[in-house]
Amino acid sequence: MITDESVREVIDSARIEDVVGDFVNLRRRGNNYSGLCPFHNEKTPSFNVNPARNIYKCFGCGVGGDPVKFLMELEQLSFPDAIRWIAAKYNLQLEEREVSPEVREELQERDSLIITNDFARSYFGDQLHRTEEGKSIGLSYFKQRGFLRETMDTFGLGYAPAARDGLLRAATAAGHKEEQLEKLGLIRNGRDFFYDRVMFTIHNLAGKPIAFAGRVLRKDVKAPKYVNSPESEIYHKSDVLYGMHQARQAVRKLDNVYMVEGYTDVISLHQNGVKNVVATSGTSLTTGQAKLVKRFTENVTLLYDGDKAGIKAALRGVDVLLTADLNVRVVVLPEGQDPDSYMQAVGSTKFEEYLEEQRKDFLFFKADLLLEEAGEDVSRRTAAIRDIGATLALVEDPLKRAAYLQQFSGRLGIQEQLLVNLVNKAIADRRAQSRKDQEREARRRQRSDRQAPHPPTSPTPSEEDDWDNLREPGWVNETDEPAEPVAMTAPVDEPATASDAEMDLGHGYQEKFLLYLLVQHGHKSYDDATSTSVATYLTANVADLLGDFDRPRYREIVHLVMAHLREHGRPPDASWYGSHPDADVRKLAVEAVTSPYTYSPNWQLKYGLRLSQKAPEENHRLAAEIFLRIFRMEKIERKCKENAAEISRLEVAGDLAKLRTHLRVQMKLDEMRMALAKELGTVVLSR
Template sequence: MITEESVREVIDSARVEDVVGDFVNLRRRGNNYSGLCPFHNEKTPSFNVNPARNIYKCFGCGVGGDPVKFLMELEQLSFPDAIRWIARKYNIKLEETEVSEEVRAELQERDSLLIANDFARKYYAEQLLDTDEGKSIALSYFRARGFRKEAIETFGLGYAPNQRDGLLQAATAAGFGEDQLEKLGLVRNGRDFFRDRVMFTIHNLAGKPIAFAGRILKKDVKAPKYINSPETEVYHKSDVLYGMYQARQAVRKLDNIFMVEGYTDVISLYQSGIRNVVATSGTSLTAGQAKLVKRFTENVTLLYDGDKAGVKAALRGVDVLLSADLNVRVVVLPEGKDPDGYMQEVGVTVFEQYLTDARKDFLFFKADILLEEAGDDVAARSAAIRDISSTLALVTDPLKRAGYLQQFSAKLGIDESLLVGLVNGAIADHRSERKKAAEREQRRQARSSGGTSAPPPPTSEDDWGGLSEPAWLDTSSDDPGPVAAGGAPPPVAGSPAAEPRQPEIGHGHQEQHFVHLLVRDGHKWYDEPTKTTIAGFLTANVADLLGDFDVATYREAVEQVTDHLRSTGGAPDPDWYTRHADERIRQLATEAVTSPYTYSPNWQEKYGLRLSQKMPDENQRLAAELFLRIFRMEKIERKGKENTLLIARYQREGNFEKLKTHMKVQMKLDEMRISLAKELGTVVLSR
């Protein structure tokens, strides 16, 4: 591990204008610099760099922070990798502490596998470019597809010769063990796994080769067209999209990602200037891939061949994208065309215009297909409507779902209340399926471990006033964001107002107290029989409110505790916080240990009767439950006030469509407030 002294030296040495300047064309404006924001698409510079404070800030999309955060966000690096990147830039020698032999062995094993994969990549590239066999067979194929030298190098294309053990001999001569090659799937039973195939390298987000795909060129042979590396310690297929490493910056800048099926489609579009493109490699999409996409954008455009198989492919796996709250659109090419071939036929300009003109919202695309197939058949049409309702149920954003319900009730020719009922039924079905899947996974883990696994922490799915959909309160998709106390906007991550020394902003005091509970009591039992900790209980029941946190530091602390719970199955103890690599979390830990338990200043007056209970150090479970109820009530009340202002605004403007939507949101908010008030024993005033 990198020592704290080295981390501090790197942070003190890093100049934001130097680091950002490697990625953004900056121009001096007085004492500061400005440029086009790399995190969103813009034509007028709103991205500012302040050397005096050593921070960056975009006044267009709101991102901001220090040089380390810039690298972590833009390049998707971990904190240690960002520190190493800056250290290399400034020629700083890092000191690293000793780790356990077990951890060291795991790290060395992973590194050795990545190095072996990189050797294989170089071997395949040499076979492609420097041998007569590679040039005549593989290079001619790539050139026929129009691939230029730059694309071949960028994507790590190569050739596996028709030899029994060419790679094995070369790798062992270079000092690699046969066992390493077998772990990576490069060698099997003393023979090369990839033979007589053109090769495509699969990279991780750091650009390191983690796997390969090989395409056979011979026709009429009894062999699969493509074969891929198996799952390994460095390659988990369900978490990878081909071309994501090459596309990541363009995806973030353009705020959209194109998904195609094949490797060659990605390369062809990329070298023609369409660089925000990745491939699903012909497989159904997974939750891991959806999560990967959402790190860079919320907008996905599926691009598929214009035949029946391509249309059916557009319907496969999209549910997982909708469940991740991604905006999904579809472009189906003219019949018989694939992305690569159609672009070669019509040219880049016409192709790009087609992508714009033919793009269609996925839900309407699916509805049109299902209704067309059903025709006038009543039973088939009913089945189609239920299928559409099931897909609508995956849309978690309440405003987006409300808009769909209005449009689909007219499109389907049924009453909106009936469609709402069908969607609610589908939501319940999805919930039940998720619960059963979680129980099956628990049983599987219990069998594999030879024991019993603890049930997951209780969720707030049916508690706290009926809040059932994560982040459903977020109305920022088409309206101004949440407003903190006094009408001021919430602090932006990286700004001074976002630091823990500013708890008076918005709900900062309550959020600070929430983190203090995690530090001091998170490792204690909330319910010992079910192995549920205080941290497990609190984080599970606040997950849907993280987007409404006012102080970024507190939100990030809760997110890191949640990740720790998921990865280890246990709650971190106080030492985890005090020894954390992030100085802000160490500071929070110090505050939690040294400061007395205090509630928000106005809570005693509002909830005084209930705050007469014993303090948390005497009754952790009751304190956690009471605090959580009040915490949620405060957030809901604020959201209700914001929504009331929007209702008044839309009423003045005569925007009855949005007015109707926000009236529905207000009814839901009021239901939640009343339910929580009953639990707290307080009176709720009507608005």
């Protein structure tokens, strides 16, 4: 590890104008410097460098900091790597303290693997430019593609000769171990893995060579067109996008990345001025790649060849981008063209104009494609709408999703509420699948732990959200059996059950489940740090809604609980309800914990959840939180409808004074609805 003294020396030595000047064309303005910001796209300089304070600041996008932060942000370097970069620039000797032998060995191993890969990159480059075989086969191919020498060097292009031992002999002669060559996939069974192919170097963000791809040129060879390095300690394919090292600054500056399929597409576009381009290398997109993109931009534009069958097959891979909350657009090239060929055909100016003019929102693009394919066939059209609903469910931002729903309902020719329900069901299905996957993984780990000699480890929590962990009361699978209710300590009369018709009026079911939570779990702790009980949490958060309760007796019981909390400083337990002097309180409490039916038939459709009597046990806090969010949403939704009706009446009556008041109320209600929708991960209709 670098010592604190060395870090301080580097920071003290680094001059902001020197470091920034390596990346930005700076012009002096008085005592400071200015230039075009490298972090966002601008035409008028707003990026300022202050040598006196040794900081930079962009008054356009707001970024700022010292030399180390500049390197970390722009070059995506870690803090130690940024310190090493500055030390190398100023020829400073870094002092590093001892680390454990295990850590040192791991670091040395990674470094040695990258050094070995760098030797291979250099070897392939020499073969391309300095041997007759490389020039006649590899170099002629790249020149036919129109690649310049500078471009070839930038991307680390090379050639692997037909001989099966060239790299092995050269590398071992230079002191590289066969074991390392084997780990990197450069040799296999004592022979070169890459041979008779043009070579593409795959870099990490710091520009280090971590893997290779080789393309065969001979058409009569029965071999895969491309072969790639296997995964290793320094190369994880699912976390890498080809060309991101070369594209990262342009992606950040232009706030958009173009995604193509092939290596040569990236290289051709980069050479012709479209530098914010990366390739998926013909594989499905992964979560790691989506996270990598989001480090630089939230905007992705996919470039597709004009083949509808190929486009439809590629659609499934885009879900991961939507789940990462990226804005996805699509450009379809003319039929028979790929990015490289179309660039060569029309030139860079026309190509970029085409990209700007033809860019289309991915969700609308997918909808149009599926509906066009379905035609007038009702069953196929229904399947297409369900597919579109499932895609809409991947949009995480509730405001963005609501805006899509407004436009899609007309586009699909269905009612907006129907589409909302369809999307919410898709959200619930996705969460249910996530829960099943989590449980399956937990069982697999348990089996593995039973066989392993070490103690079992806890299963990794789901990355979805806290909903996935809630299994114990309330939100369960259709096959779950209700658990036995907590017994009352005193005998009670027959439950004063309400009819289904009565409960269906308003929010009777929801109010009843609130009573269930108070009876069964109100006495339990909600937050140990603040000594808050579940009853305190629930009553405090429904106090402003009591006037809107549909069943007065439930409201009265909540008032009784609140009075008990004020008087005793603690919540009542289950026995308090069972021995209460008011017979109606006893009856309603028993009814709440023993009714055999679901408490809210509506919530499965709207939120993908079903309430049962199964006790929350360890999940009582989460159950209370989720219930409260939905309960408040239901009440606020109704308030919105009532207020909207009053607004319509006042508009007709021309009562402007009252109308303004109700419009302000509506804005506040909408803010509350949107905030709750974001917490719930569901969709709400705008009013």
